[in-house]
Amino acid sequence: MSQDITILGGGVAGLAMASEFLAKGAGVTVIDPAGRPGEHACSWWAGGMLAAECEGALAEEPVVRQGRKAAQWWADQGVEITHNGTLIVASGRDQSELMTFARRVPAAQWLDAAQIADLEPHLAEQFTRALFVEREGHMNPRPALTSLYDRLAASGVQFVTKGASRGQVIDCRGLAARSDLDGLRGVKGEMVIVRTPDVQLARPVRLLHPRFPLYIVPRGDGVFMLGATQIESGERTRATVRSVMELLNAAYALHPAFGEAELLEIGVDARPAFSDNQPRIRRIGDRIYANGLFRHGYLLAPALARMTALMVIEGTEPEDWYEDYR
Numbered sequence: 001m002s003q004d005i006t007i008l009g010g011g012v013a014g015l016a017m018a019s020e021f022l023a024k025g026a027g028v029t030v031i032d033p034a035g036r037p038g039e040h041a042c043s044w045w046a047g048g049m050l051a052a053e054c055e056g057a058l059a060e061e062p063v064v065r066q067g068r069k070a071a072q073w074w075a076d077q078g079v080e081i082t083h084n085g086t087l088i089v090a091s092g093r094d095q096s097e098l099m100t101f102a103r104r105v106p107a108a109q110w111l112d113a114a115q116i117a118d119l120e121p122h123l124a125e126q127f128t129r130a131l132f133v134e135r136e137g138h139m140n141p142r143p144a145l146t147s148l149y150d151r152l153a154a155s156g157v158q159f160v161t162k163g164a165s166r167g168q169v170i171d172c173r174g175l176a177a178r179s180d181l182d183g184l185r186g187v188k189g190e191m192v193i194v195r196t197p198d199v200q201l202a203r204p205v206r207l208l209h210p211r212f213p214l215y216i217v218p219r220g221d222g223v224f225m226l227g228a229t230q231i232e233s234g235e236r237t238r239a240t241v242r243s244v245m246e247l248l249n250a251a252y253a254l255h256p257a258f259g260e261a262e263l264l265e266i267g268v269d270a271r272p273a274f275s276d277n278q279p280r281i282r283r284i285g286d287r288i289y290a291n292g293l294f295r296h297g298y299l300l301a302p303a304l305a306r307m308t309a310l311m312v313i314e315g316t317e318p319e320d321w322y323e324d325y326r
């Protein structure tokens with residue numbers, strides 16, 4: 001008989017979990033009072049970069065190792081992934097940031113002006129030196145979440161907004177689980193979406209800066225996501241003028257045509273994170289919590305889900321991030 005699993009929360013952690021448990025033959029119910037994926041979830045606001053190597057500039061080794069598998073996992077769910085790599089640039093006075101990045105990210109290769117012009121002609125005037133990480137991808141999180149939700153619902157996962165849990169409970173409530181999880185904190189992130197026909201980029205670009213690093217993710221049709229602030233605060237609403245100004249200033253430094261772009265959306269949420277910014281699979285009593293995805297929701301939810309499903313169904317202890325508080 002198949003094992004019953006109840007997942008609390010239908011953000012990227014909960015949906016990845018549902019997919020992995022379903023693949024192992026479990027009967028899966030997802031309870032989320034907010035219903036379908038939407039702006040109530042932190043996952044709605046993400047950039048969708050699948051850039052494990054670049055994240056290694058600041059993140060710990062397991063984040064890079066586990067994150068490398070994410071693009072294939074999303075592609076296996078039918079999600080469109082663009083594999084054009086990541087370009088990393090810095091303005092003239094911040095060149096030391098590029099040197100530091102190159103030291104920390106072995107996969108990054110130096111590009112000269114001609115190579116930048118080949119890859120991103122629209123940045124050729126602004127930058128004469130850059131770094132490039134080839135083996136990286138990006139995706140559009142909102143269609144990815146909704147298509148995964150629809151696919152899971154069509155494959156037999158029960159999605160409900162309330163009701164009693166059945167079988168093993170896996171808690172994926174993100175920041176809403178903060179009162180149960182010692183050490184879980186919020187890291188506020190603000191983002192902006194703009195449209196301009198005057199800039200064309202084929203890949204995410206990171207603009208390094210000591211205080212206001214920026215990434216720009218092209219969404220197609222002249223739409224770009226500019227992200228993201230990283231502020232030690234659990235506040236999930238209220239994008240500030242200062243943050244939005246910093247994001248827009250950084251975009252303008254990347255290409256002056258962003259000054260004329262149409263402002264489509266300003267978004268904000270707080271990322272659930274532990275002190276080392278690595279996730280946890282934590283067992284407390286009968287409940288298993290999968291949380292703390294920080295800025296790596298799309299990058300690490302597949303690995304977190306795979307390890308949790310293996311542990312519950314096959315008894316395998318997770319290779320990373322497991323804590324047993326029984």
Ligand SMILES: Cc1cc2nc3c(=O)[nH]c(=O)nc-3n(C[C@H](O)[C@H](O)[C@H](O)COP(=O)(O)OP(=O)(O)OC[C@H]3O[C@@H](n4cnc5c(N)ncnc54)[C@H](O)[C@@H]3O)c2cc1C
Pocket residue numbers: 008009010011012013014031032033034040041042043044045046047048049050172173174175176188189190191227228229268269270271272291292293294295296297298299300
């Ligand atoms: C501006 C910004 C940019 C980001 N960019 C990226 C990026 O480029 N790449 C990346 O990988 N990550 C990125 N992230 C991080 C990513 O969004 C988070 O890591 C991820 O969303 C966390 O997912 P989650 O499922 O744990 O939480 P959430 O997405 O918050 O999901 C939690 C769910 O739990 C539900 N819930 C709440 N209370 C209950 C309850 N009582 N019972 C049941 N369900 C409940 C909520 O309705 C919600 O649907 C970014 C985040 C921000 C804010």
